[in-house]
Structure formats: structure tokens, C-alpha cells
Amino acid sequence: MENKINYHKEALKIIEGLKGRKPRLLAHVCCGPCSTYPLKFLHDHFDVTVIFHNSNIYPEREYVRRYQVLEEFVSRFNIDFSADVKIVKTAYENDEFNKHLAPFGDEPEGGARCLVCYRKRMDESMKYAEENGYEFFTTVMTISPHKDSQAINKIGQGLSKKYPKVKYFHSDFKKSDGFLEAGKMCQKYCLYRQAYCGCRYSYEAMLKRPPTSNK
Ligand code: SF4
Numbered sequence: 001m002e003n004k005i006n007y008h009k010e011a012l013k014i015i016e017g018l019k020g021r022k023p024r025l026l027a028h029v030c031c032g033p034c035s036t037y038p039l040k041f042l043h044d045h046f047d048v049t050v051i052f053h054n055s056n057i058y059p060e061r062e063y064v065r066r067y068q069v070l071e072e073f074v075s076r077f078n079i080d081f082s083a084d085v086k087i088v089k090t091a092y093e094n095d096e097f098n099k100h101l102a103p104f105g106d107e108p109e110g111g112a113r114c115l116v117c118y119r120k121r122m123d124e125s126m127k128y129a130e131e132n133g134y135e136f137f138t139t140v141m142t143i144s145p146h147k148d149s150q151a152i153n154k155i156g157q158g159l160s161k162k163y164p165k166v167k168y169f170h171s172d173f174k175k176s177d178g179f180l181e182a183g184k185m186c187q188k189y190c191l192y193r194q195a196y197c198g199c200r201y202s203y204e205a206m207l208k209r210p211p212t213s214n215k
Helices: 007-018 032-043 060-080 094-104 112-131 149-162 178-188 200-208
Strands: 024-028 047-052 086-089 136-139
Touching: 007 149, 024 032, 024 112, 032 047, 032 060, 032 178, 047 060, 047 112, 060 086, 094 112, 094 200, 112 136, 112 149, 136 149
Parallel strands: 024 047, 024 136, 047 086
Antiparallel strands: none
């Protein structure tokens, strides 16, 4: 079996190498709840901008709602942490995005469809980072225990070859009580927590579940 890499330790090594410098970092964020603890962690070490690039989300009203929750959270975070986190929002193109997911529509969550979904959002976000002079790029998706942090970090490492001007910031935000902290912050900020991951396939799977299992 393949040895798992502790990407939280890798993150700490990168931070140590900064020697107190606070470079510009672009963080791909999928929603408000998943941004909570990662933003707190990143803000201590970087000049952070977040990019909401998530055309996977279906239907559009859910996309709009998740963005609004993020926007409100970032605005309150900036006040509470004396921060200046900026937000970049890209166009919503669900039909186009879904063409890439459709061949894997029958896959269970966490399978091949999700790898395509992680990669596409990270690739296009990292391209934005390179075009706009960010020194680092990361994604907050590793906060989720439902997402494959090993795969996400490998995708990020691969993309740093495609976009050589940007350094990929490894992460496993759920580690070291990160997931616990995220839960506490969601409660503190009363954030809406969605009942499904995002795409139309996860939405349809959610509709089929008994109501009590929608958490
Ligand atoms: S379940 Fe989540 S990660 Fe997987 S394809 Fe759907 S939106 Fe993307």
C-alpha cells in the first residue's frame, strides 16, 4: 500500500521557509464553511486572496447561496481578524463544467468524477494565480474528511509544473484539530452548511437519501 504523506507537515515546512515574510497567496475556496479554519491558518502567514471558482455547483440557486455565505463570512472575518482577505469570483458555467463530469456520472462520491472535479477547478484557479502574479496557490478542500487530501495535493504538485511561476502550498487543513476548529467557527458565524457536495450527481444522491441522513 502506498505510504500517505503528511501534507500538514509539508505545509509547516513551507511556512518555516518564509522566515516571517508574508507573500501573496491565492486560495481556491469551495464554500464558506470549508474556508473558515483554512483562512485563519493562512492569514497568519500570507497576504490572502480567495477565488470562488466552482461551476460544479448545481443548481444555480445553490451556487448563489454558497457564494453569498462565503462573502458574508469573509467580510466578518476581515473585521474580527483585522485582515484584508480579498475575493475573486469567476463566471458560473455549469453546463460546460458538467460535460467533464458526465462521463463519470455513475461513480460514487470520492471516485473518478471527483478527481476530474478537483483538477479542473484547481487548474483554472492556478492559471489565474500565475496570470495575476501570486507567489503561492492552494485550495481549502483538504479541510473536508470527505475529500481525498492525498489526491488533491498530488494534483497541486503536478500543476506547479504546468504553472512554474506559482508555488503550490501543500495542505491538510483538517489535521491538528483543523476540522474541529472549522466546526466551531461555523457555529460562531452561524454559517449555512450544505447537505451535499455540489455537482448535480451529488445533489440527486442527496434527494434520494432519507431526510434524517441529510446533515
Ligand atoms: S461529489 Fe463533489 S467533488 Fe465530487 S464531482 Fe461532485 S461536486 Fe465535485
